[in-house]
Amino acid sequence: MSLESRAAEFLDGFGLGHSVAIIYSGRFKPFNANVRKVGSRIVFSLSSSWRDVSEEITLGLVQNLLIRLLKLKAGRTLNIDLYNNFARSIQSASPRTSTDAELESCFNRVNGAYFSGLLDMPNFEWHSSIRRLASYNHYTDTVSVSDLFRGMPELLDYLMYHELLHKKLKFSGSSGRALHHGKKFRLLEHSFKDAGVIEKRIDSVLRRRRF
Numbered sequence: 001m002s003l004e005s006r007a008a009e010f011l012d013g014f015g016l017g018h019s020v021a022i023i024y025s026g027r028f029k030p031f032n033a034n035v036r037k038v039g040s041r042i043v044f045s046l047s048s049s050w051r052d053v054s055e056e057i058t059l060g061l062v063q064n065l066l067i068r069l070l071k072l073k074a075g076r077t078l079n080i081d082l083y084n085n086f087a088r089s090i091q092s093a094s095p096r097t098s099t100d101a102e103l104e105s106c107f108n109r110v111n112g113a114y115f116s117g118l119l120d121m122p123n124f125e126w127h128s129s130i131r132r133l134a135s136y137n138h139y140t141d142t143v144s145v146s147d148l149f150r151g152m153p154e155l156l157d158y159l160m161y162h163e164l165l166h167k168k169l170k171f172s173g174s175s176g177r178a179l180h181h182g183k184k185f186r187l188l189e190h191s192f193k194d195a196g197v198i199e200k201r202i203d204s205v206l207r208r209r210r211f
């Protein structure tokens with residue numbers, strides 16, 4: 001059975017009759033993936049690096065994305081467990097390929113102050129979009145920060161802290177689903193010193209930039 005029909009079969013179990021298409025793309029970063037709904041059709045775009053991965057694991061990725069996309073009330077499956085283990089192993093094995101002195105010292109400050117120095121150093125990069133302040137890609141273990149914040153260590157520390165919480169909490173969900181900005185996340189986020197003040201300063205940097 002193809003991956004598409006196994007995904008359709010998974011949906012069948014929820015009484016959903018969507019057709020499923022899976023497209024591999026070489027333009028994605030390794031192990032990136034996304035899913036969208038086009039009418040009654042569900043289209044997955046997967047980085048071509050998924051081609052070399054066992055279908056049992058890829059099916060776990062697909063199920064995971066379906067659960068999130070369609071907000072299915074599903075427990076974990078064997079495939080989702082396999083996928084989570086795989087994602088964890090590539091995260092710890094992913095080589096550090098890019099770095100940046102300013103983000104590296106920012107990481108060292110935040111890791112020391114909030115994580116007892118226990119987090120492994122991820123990759124770092126700057127991006128130029130102002131719509132996305134910062135992000136964490138757990139497949140490539142990369143923290144990316146908008147270059148609007150260069151030279152603003154206090155704001156950078158707060159953005160870095162947020163992304164490192166994603167790195168730390170990514171696999172702590174008991175349902176096997178990735179935690180995003182859940183209750184635990186928000187509580188931890190606001191334990192950052194002067195979080196409220198810093199959020200206001202970030203807003204004013206963005207406002208200045210927009211006008």
Ligand SMILES: [Zn+2]
Binds near residue numbers: 162166181
């Ligand atoms: Zn976030």
